[in-house]
Amino acid sequence: MKPVKSVTITDDPQAHEDQHVHAVYDQIASHFSSTRYKPWPIIAKFLSDLPSGWIGLDSGTGNGKYLPLPAHRPGSILTIGLDRSRNLLQIAQHAGSEPGVLVTREVVWGDVLGSCWRSGVFDYAISIATIHHLASHDRRKLAVQHLLQAVSPIHGRMMIYVWAIEQDELSKRSIPASGTNGSDNHPTTxxxxxVPWMMSQHQHTAKGKFKGDTPSSATSKEDAAVAMIAAETPVYNRYYHMFAKCELKQLTIQAAEELGLMVGPQESANTKGCRGVEIIQEGWERSNYYVELRRWVS
Structure with a gap:
């Protein structure tokens, strides 16, 4: 179980993210990418269900594992990856390539809070495990607003995933919750x-074995070598805002309403030309909260 520690943000949120998010991912990019290769099922289905010919944004693409999807309809949609980490983007640029067959993806270096797209330019957008790295409520809300603005106001679709305080039994993390609502024991915020990231010790341990030693005589030396490697292995602390139950849903509602969007199904609009966003689905999956949204105009 990874020793997750609560943190109080006392410095500027941007400076906090620069030190505890962006700098960290540039350091661990290669090792991080080797552990992130299996798409979440709900996100894979979301991309599979999109109409052919649509163009979308992966805001915070990381190593680009969602850029080649849907695998059974290659080339049916085009997803452009955006990320702050140049080292991760170098990996994302060739996501899904097979040995001897190099595939080049469309990636852009930039910030999820930047305004580098014209309004409504994309048909869809995903933001997977990204918004939880923003160090204030207002910055997380702004990131959602940028997604809402980036997609078509007529048919744009969005999927957002963030880490949850409620971790499942397979999780390697135990999240300290500071408060509950008293009724169903769920944290209110x-x-x-x-969350620490430790570089893999497996390769170092293999290199630390003493050649020529018999198994019995090498045991104590190997144990000492492993202990020394563990002590010297760098640990990188990544900042996360772990979301509480309903927090992501409320964040998206607030973000939409502040943009003047009606939240609800299109059928509920009572005036012509009303702009809105509908929550198609929201829930919890394997230690993550997610929300799927759809833009509309009456």
């Missing part, structure tokens, strides 16, 4: 934490 999210938790700001540091």
């Amino acid at each position: 999210g938790e700001d934490v540091f």
